[in-house]
Amino acid sequence: MSMTLMSLRAPCTGLCLALACLPVLAQAPEIRREPYPPQAVGSAHTIRIIPETCAYLRGMFTTDPAVPYRYGASKTAGRCQPRARLVDPAKAMPSAAKGWILNDEVRIPQAGCPSRTAVIRIWRKPIDTKAPLDGRGQARIYLQDAKQQAQSGAVAKLPEYAAVLEMVGQGCGGAAG
Template sequence: MRPTVLMIAAATLVATGAFAAEPEIDRPEASAQAVGAAHTLRSIPEACARLEGMFTGEAAEPYRFAVVRTSPNCQPRARFVDAADAKPSTADGWLLNDRISVPSAGCPSRKAVVEVWRKPGDAAPPALDAQGRARIYLGDSAAAAKADKLATVTTFAASMTVEGQGCD
């Protein structure tokens, strides 16, 4: 079977990451938020984190967001890293997981856009032994670490931009 022009175009789009603009989670714009009111943007249970944002009303920093740990007792199964350090891109295996758009109640022309990126890991629970238990042995883990063959966990990163004109 010879490749058609459509097949070549589709392969080029996939290879160049042209489909990266569409996030994995499709959500509508959030409800407008008042200046000074902290609000949760999204929870990521596997990283024991939630994204929290707030319109500040300041010209220099109109919106502030932070990654907040959900509970000190939570055991994360994924990592959350700083997007400025990680520089997530589709070329490096990152997937645009979510795009959250939050308009300002005091200035409808301004909105904060938070993008959540996800880099899938290959970590999986250990296989069950003959007694039906998932066991991790220190010797096996130490040998894997020395051989630099530890499984990677899923990693998340979030970045934020403010769009629109300010209302002074």
């Protein structure tokens, strides 16, 4: 009898775990967009500008089968004052369970290989702020105030963004595949 209960319990546990994860996996991004046009191997392209972090994400399909897509961040302008931080997704491990919100999902198919797509999920982690909001509903950070806070040692916490890459689909074979 206990053997029967154990054999029934194991599938139920797996099913229950899968159902518990379903809301996280089914979370719709705040920004909805169509997939990008197919991008050629070796062609650098802008993935997304994140104005709050004063950065933009750029990516490129490669011929390296171990790393088929590379991406990174660059500053938008030297004078831009970030209102949020772009953090390493490996350290932050963003998820809805940890208070992160799926902000955007960018799908970039590989030209010449429609079965391979780079999916970049951009997560944001808001903070509870007591700062007054401006007319656009944004909490603004002013340089003079930030300098005073830094000098007093009370640096304000900033919202965070993280970009997570996932490759979807199979390679098409050959050197680019």
